[in-house]
Amino acid sequence: MTTPALEAKGISKRWPRTGAVLADCSLRVERRTVHALIGASGSGKSTLLRCLGLLEPPDAGSILVDGALAVDQGVVAADRSVRRSVGMVFQEPSLFAHLSALANVSLAPHRVLGLDPESARNRACSALDRVHALHLADRRPDELSGGERQRVAIARALAMEPSVLLCDEPTSALDPLLTREVMAVLRELALDAGTTMVVVTHDLDFVAAAADSVDFLHAGRIRISGTADLLGTRGLDDELDRFLQRS
């Protein structure tokens, strides 16, 4: 059995004021697969993803990235190389407003990975090309549409060549037309390029078409895991039925 790209065991998280959001969540993401996290709003999907992205320390549990321990018993290991191998795309693109699209993408390869400017730029250009945004390289973030911004943000994460790319509802802030544009890019990355991804999404069409595995979260727990076929089943779980009915 090969080492999974990402593995989480027994992740729990409790906010001091509002109480538990995650309880004993475990998941395993194989290389070159797309893993979808679905569930109603407030089910804990985004928090789980932020824990996996090492942005939020869980209260308990461990996370392994490429077999390396990134979170051990709720404590984040301070190894930057592990952090670098997890890329993240947020609901809001959060582009660096003072930099051009190209500089947004090349800044981290240059400053974090230490590539020389020329190599960093080449890497950024190829990342932009993968999301069909190379023609936007010289634009400022405020000169881009919402969909374009999100594509640049995806390129920014890809340019670090992460072992796994985490996407937190990357289209939640976009209208349907722009949503299609961004989901098409993600689908392409998932299907053609063999990128390992964990995607939090409401877009069940995307899940059906691109996800290799699916976790359904309800009330902070992974209630049911399976393949994308899960979306076609009924009667397996009441909460899943209710969720699928509403979506």
Added chain:
Amino acid sequence: MPRVLAPLLVLLATMAAAADDGMARLRASGIMRWGCDISGGAPFAFPDPSDPDRVIGFEVEIAEELAHRLGVRAERFSADWLALIDALEADRCDLLINGFEVTADRERVVAFSTPYFRYAQQLVVRAEDRDRFTSLADLAGRPIAVLNGSASIESLRSAGVPPSLIVEYDDSLAPFTETILGRVDACLQESFIAQFFAGHDPRLALVDAAFDPGIYAVVVRQGDDDLLASVNAALASMRADGTLGRILQRWGLWSDAQRELGIDRGPIIATIPEAIGTPPEDGLPWSLVLWSLARAAAMTALLTIVSMPIATFVGLLLAIAILHGPKPLSRFCHGYVLLTRGTPLLVQIFLLYYSLPALGAWLGIPELLTWNKVVVGIVCLAANYAAYEAEIHRAALQAIPQSQWDAARALGFTRAQTLRFIIVPQSWRLSLPAIINDLNSLIKDSSLVSMIGVQELLAVALGIGKASFAVPSMLVAAAAFYLVLSLLADWFGQSLERRARTVGTLPEPIHR
């Protein structure tokens, strides 16, 4: 205010002073640093109205003659009059010659030489009130203007005038102007000052009979006995051989009362034109005056140009330390901001200038802590404004959304890298307009360093104005220079903002 600090400074100074005697140091350096305030007005030591770069006055001549007789060269040290004794204590100069009346209060702090001039108090009223007010008694219940720190105050107090009716002004000219304008009904000044400013002005009249005589003497530090003895010997010979009498005559200050001090008049000579307190007939020599103002404006610009970038940078470091530093550092920096913003800049300038050398002497490193007055001015302005800039930077740093931090963290940036490459370049744009605002304000606040004798725009304008009876027009001229500097600052600020808006000029790895 400054006098409040005197006990502290005296304490510091006495801990350090008297290590070596003043006279020995004078001989070693070949220089006699004598302190005076050149903005105090004529006829003491003041800018020559026909050539504002030259400082003239009867005390300038006394100082030069004194230095000559001590076998050294005279070097003038300028500072605000109220700060002069502190400057002496802090060893910024060796002695003071600037109309210091010998009083019991002062004798507790400093030592006085034998006298070089005798004065009396002279009451001055408006010409039309000549018959109404013929003595101090006629003015009962009316406000009377005086020069602050002068012996006139004590004279009025001992005559029973309540403190609320004694109105103090910062320079010799103002009490007369106020009398003319009618804000007060009279002013009391030392007789020759009254003669100088009011003697030739048809709007004013001198009330008969000067009273309450007193003497001026050279001020030295207590314990500088050797220096005091040398000064007294030199003054004695100047009194006896007619040199002092000649200087007093030149400046129209001679009176028979001077003989009581043992001053020989010497041959009769004429009063020089500069000694007659009238405005120059053909108006101010504007080309010279403007040249002086332009150079003073350059000093103001220098103070601003050097201190503001330091303040901006240090302010940024303070803001980062407050927001992101370890707790003790954060608290310390926050405390610095509170302390610096909460105390007057003037006090900070004063403390740094006069207590650092004393502290340095106490620590045994006097030369390390005795900074040039321009350096002290720049350090104070930068340190003070850094506290204000810190708050501007703090607000701007906090205005950058958390999502920018998240995005940077997800990419593997450290906190320092995130600040340097992502947060600060963005917050800088937000803080820029407020910083340019403060730059404008600093240009004008820089005039406070004139307190320690830096000849910046306002001090020079006032000095020329007082010496040539043209304070209002000199203030307008100074304001015009300030306006030009301020417009330049705005223009500079706008070009910075334009630059900050363009992508590619900010820290960016790619040079395309």
